Amino acid sequence: MSFRTALLASACTAIAAPAYADVTIYTTRQAELIQPVMDAFTAETGIAVNLNFMEEGMVERLKAEGARSPADLIMTVDIANLKQIVDEGLTQPVESDVLTAAIPETLRSPENLWFALTTRARVIYASKDRVADGEVTTYEDLASDKWDGRICSRSGVHNYNLALLSAVIDHVGEDGARAWAAAVRENLARKPEGNDRAQVRAIWAGECDIAVGNTYYMGQMLADEEQTEWANAVRIEFPTFENGGTHVNVSGVAMTTSAPNKDEAIQLMEFLVSPTAQSIYAESNYEYPVLEGAALSDIVASWGTFTPDTASLSDLAAHRPMALRIMEEVNFDG
Known part of the structure; x- marks a missing residue:
């Protein structure tokens, strides 16, 4: 093959298979x-x-x-x-x-x-042994005295909890959200630590009875041989706001x-x-x-259905600075 023929062939190849x-x-x-x-x-x-x-x-x-x-x-x-x-x-x-x-x-x-x-929904992980079906109803209910010493949570200033508190602000206003966050803090069984999966492990270990977490962590735990036992100790409950749906x-x-x-x-x-x-x-x-x-997925479908809250995602994002300030004011992680 001549040099000119080889050059043409090379050019045609480049045209036929462009590099993205x-x-x-x-x-x-x-x-x-x-x-x-x-x-x-x-x-x-x-x-x-x-x-x-x-x-x-x-x-x-x-x-x-x-x-x-x-x-x-x-x-x-x-x-x-x-x-x-x-x-x-x-x-x-x-x-x-x-x-x-x-x-x-x-x-x-x-x-x-x-x-x-x-x-993803922000749900309640509830102990199968210590929490009755239907005992968890609303996010507002987490402030009830019946949960005194029974709740585990990751840091209040983590993005997922700030997003939830932003939704609380959207539903009940700044003062209501501050009172809610302070009451939930009083109901904690221990100082906030670890991620969402660590809260499920704490329920399995008997340190608390309920925790807030994202739905997809349940699937990840069930797929992890070392964490399956934790996951099987709890069930997912889809709480709602008293005048809304489940936070997503x-x-x-x-x-x-x-x-x-x-x-x-x-x-x-x-x-x-x-x-x-x-x-x-x-x-x-x-x-x-x-x-x-x-x-x-089959696992996600097994958790049942829920009605997503209709709060505007843009509004929730706008409430984030206030949510952070509230968590710091109530010393949620203290």
Whole structure:
């Protein structure tokens, strides 16, 4: 083969198999939780995904990098953190008929600046032996004297508990939320410590009778041989607000203002709400899909159904500073 023929063949090969740019994501979600869905995207499109996990400091990093940031997308596990990044002007709107058709209006920004990918309920883990069916009814009931010395909790200033308190604020106002947080603190069996799974272990060990936790942790414990015994010691109860439903939070995605690979990033965003991706989320993470009709995992379906609260996620995010102040004022972790 002549040099000219080889050169033409090489050019034709390059045209036939274009090299796609990678998509880079800054995420507060542990990489192993979302890697399966990213692998599925790469298998379908040939576009690689670079996951950069950062537990904190995402806003500061994006600001420092500015227009030079390699991040195309950001993903968070809490609406308040997602909304903070949006409010700092670090994201851009994404116009996509696929996203708006797949995601309910209440689970995305009116300006298309953020989109929920999955939801999870903040529920009660109740001892099967020491708590009767139906004994847990509302979030407000957690302040009742009947739970004195019977509640375990992770830190009050953790994002998940701040989101719940933000929902309390939305329903009963600042003064009511402060009284509620103080009463729940008085009902604690021990100083807040550990994560949601640690609270289930404490119930199993007899240290307390109920705890607040996210639904998906139950699935993770049942899948972990060392933690299955803890999980089997409790059942999930779906409390509601007295004038509302069960509190839910979201994992979500937004596109950065810099987004060097915008087209590929939109492809990924649209894939994340496809039936394929939503099913992977449901099966591997035990979360609730945002796509209507997407199947739940058998484990999640076994917990039963609930009615999500209708409080605006944007409003809950706006209440977060007040929720943090209340938790500090009542010395919840003290």
